[in-house]
Amino acid sequence: xxxxxxxxxxxxxxxxxxxxxxxxxxxxxxxxxxxxxxxxxxxxxxxxxxxxxxxxxxxxxxxxxxxxxxxxxxxxxxxxxxxxxxxxxxxxxxxxxxxxxxxxxxxxxxxxxxxxxxxxxxxxxxxxxxxxxxxxxxxxxxxxxxxxxxxxxxxxxxxxxxxxxxxxxxxxxxxxxxxxxxxxxxxxxxxxxxxxxxxxxxxxxxxxxxxxxxxxxxxxxxxxxxxxxxxxxxxxxxxxxxxxxxxxxxxxxxxxxxxxxxxxxxxxxxxxxxxxxxxxxxxxxxxxxxxxxxxxxxxxxxxxxxxxxxxxxxxxxxxxxxxxxxxxxxxxxxxxxxxxx
Ligand SMILES: NC(=O)c1ccc[n+]([C@@H]2O[C@H](COP(=O)([O-])OP(=O)(O)OC[C@H]3O[C@@H](n4cnc5c(N)ncnc54)[C@H](OP(=O)(O)O)[C@@H]3O)[C@@H](O)[C@H]2O)c1
Numbered sequence: 001x002x003x004x005x006x007x008x009x010x011x012x013x014x015x016x017x018x019x020x021x022x023x024x025x026x027x028x029x030x031x032x033x034x035x036x037x038x039x040x041x042x043x044x045x046x047x048x049x050x051x052x053x054x055x056x057x058x059x060x061x062x063x064x065x066x067x068x069x070x071x072x073x074x075x076x077x078x079x080x081x082x083x084x085x086x087x088x089x090x091x092x093x094x095x096x097x098x099x100x101x102x103x104x105x106x107x108x109x110x111x112x113x114x115x116x117x118x119x120x121x122x123x124x125x126x127x128x129x130x131x132x133x134x135x136x137x138x139x140x141x142x143x144x145x146x147x148x149x150x151x152x153x154x155x156x157x158x159x160x161x162x163x164x165x166x167x168x169x170x171x172x173x174x175x176x177x178x179x180x181x182x183x184x185x186x187x188x189x190x191x192x193x194x195x196x197x198x199x200x201x202x203x204x205x206x207x208x209x210x211x212x213x214x215x216x217x218x219x220x221x222x223x224x225x226x227x228x229x230x231x232x233x234x235x236x237x238x239x240x241x242x243x244x245x246x247x248x249x250x251x252x253x254x255x256x257x258x259x260x261x262x263x264x265x266x267x268x269x270x271x272x273x274x275x276x277x278x279x280x281x282x283x284x285x286x287x288x289x290x291x292x293x294x295x296x297x298x299x300x301x302x303x304x305x306x307x308x309x310x311x312x313x314x315x316x317x318x319x320x321x322x323x324x325x326x327x328x329x330x331x332x333x334x335x336x337x338x339x340x341x
Contacts (some may be wrong), residue, residue: 149174220261
């Protein structure tokens with residue numbers, strides 16, 4: 001091990017507009033040595049998420065921003081190579097947030113999940129449908145959105161990692177589901193394979209007109225991933241007592257100016273709308289419950305998911321941009337090293 005080095009992406013600059021590769025710096029460093037209570041992990045998978053753009057900026061947010069020269073924060077799955085804690089041994093698979101690097105020393109208390117060696121579930125499922133992505137969809141839709149059978153649910157960024165799960169859970173609840181996505185291919189996937197009732201290509205169609213057509217009884221639940229004009233169109237058509245689940249505002253993340261609020265804000269009053277933001281970590285204690293239900297649906301063939309796997313840590317900064325151009329097809333994950341045989 002002594003001649004191996006650790007490669008880590010460190011934040012080099014705060015981004016302006018779209019993320020650039022030069023916002024990061026690839027450092028080559030000695031592999032750290034674990035202290036008591038820590039494990040040395042080798043990263044297998046790294047999760048790339050829209051929230052990376054938020055963490056890179058020095059703005060008001062739900063966690064401290066990543067500091068210049070810090071290793072970029074990120075969700076990870078890896079294998080224990082060395083353990084200084086009796087509860088974990090070499091070869092065990094663990095999940096955590098040790099960031100964009102090949103190796104890390106992690107306090108055992110900071111790990112989020114342990115995956116049994118004989119678990120037949122693909123590891124990438126723990127980073128997508130059974131990870132933060134699926135759990136965001138599950139708790140956001142069911143706890144905040146409270147959809148009832150027969151209601152109309154609208155999902156934006158619907159073909160993305162979170163959105164595609166939201167729409168399928170809403171179908172399981174017996175709702176009419178309308179997705180908004182950025183290409184005809186994505187829309188065909190939503191209605192063809194995932195069972196959405198309708199899908200709108202926002203790059204080609206007028207979203208308000210299309211929502212009027214596909215939501216003849218108005219909108220009862222909006223799972224909002226995008227914000228901006230999409231949210232304005234939805235707020236135009238909300239029913240009395242509609243719920244807006246504010247999960248994300250990706251259309252504004254690259255905008256460094258003060259982003260304006262919704263133009264249809266008054267409808268929140270007129271229609272007695274409940275609009276609530278949330279961060280998935282609010283539900284940390286209930287993750288086992290959510291994961292069990294999601295796994296049951298996946299195993300029953302009721303929940304499909306796709307993973308967009310990028311090879312090599314060196315490609316992480318470039319790959320991150322795919323989330324903002326819509327090039328990703330499903331949960332964006334970087335494979336940093338091989339899974340154990
Ligand atoms: N609150 C939470 O705890 C939490 C947790 C996870 C994720 N989120 C939020 O959930 C949303 C989806 O995240 P994800 O991880 O599932 O990513 P994702 O949907 O797999 O990827 C992002 C997608 O957003 C769409 N998009 C990008 N820029 C856009 C724009 N300007 N206008 C409209 N659509 C745009 C693109 O799809 P198109 O091809 O359709 O444009 C892209 O594929 C994000 O807003 C994220 O911040 C929140």
